[in-house]
Amino acid sequence: MKAAICYEAGKPLVVDEVTLDAPEKGEVKIRVSAVAVCHSDLHAIKGELPGKLPGVPGHEVAGYVEEIGEGVTQVKPGDPIVASCVNAGCGHCYYCNVGLRHMCTGIDMRAIFEKGGHHIDKNGTRLRPMAGPVGGFAEYTVVSQYQLAIIPDDLPMDRACLLACGVMTGFGAVHNRAQVKPMSSVIVMGAGGVGMNVIQGSAHAGAYPIIAVDIRDDKLEMAKIFGATHGINTAKEKDPVEAVRKLTSGRGADYGFLTVGSMEALRTGFNMLGRRGMFVVIGIAMGDMKDFRAGEFIGSEKILTGSMMGSTRLDIDVARYAELYQAGQLKLDELIAGHYPLDKINEAIASLDSGAVLRNIIMF
Ligand SMILES: [Zn+2]
């Protein structure tokens, strides 16, 4: 079988023949139908995320269960699924029982990631999954049964794979973590693949205004398709914080979401909130928080928190998103820029890296 291998950070991936271990206890072999290229893959390929090389990136997978290992109860061969980095939950621990399955302590996703590496290259080197424990830039992969959600069999696979990361991360941060209220105001730092899903989630929640903040006018324009009511270009706007205040009756926004990995955007976005506002960090911003003062949390009672991949309840939410898409209430078609075969994966990656597109899909 073929896989796209990252041997050296920052270099093009190498598409080559590999072998794959059979699924062990609790594991599932997936025949990959479609996998989206995400910015987390770009970060991993560029060496900006921790992890050893060589490896196989790709973590937004839709496909079919090919074979199951011992003790697998969640899926059976032939099931259409998405495979993701989210912990579906053991169903028994404290967090699973209080409805926070993504916080499950019964399944150790870190250990699953560390174990990783079911693909083996021609030299006998074990290839690690990159940007999450999936290894999806390959014709087949092996993952834990606790990373899977079953999808309707009539959902197109190129749409379905988007549900495995970008959609759940954005939409879920709005509905599961922030629980955005109708008529409240929202700012979204970064109008990329995840940002667009925060925007459409906020529109779905009945928020107004929904203000997209980015440095590219074309993305701000695209954000309107997903429900943004206003756009602020921080590269052009002299005082973006003041601009948000003007759009929110002088108060500042009720909710803010950071979808880009920038500490500066985190600070600016937090400043854009009004009193009691909640700021949710979604994108991995590398850096420390030394320019935040304890006093500003007291005076304004603002909340700064995060959301782990949309605080997603894998089985419940993915099924929900599939229903919303089929009912015309969730935009997936508009997220897709292009389809590529695995052999042209470096073109798909370069196109995403140029900043011009939201998602490119590798089709098998
Ligand atoms: Zn992703």
Ligand SMILES: [Zn+2]
């Ligand atoms: Zn659990």
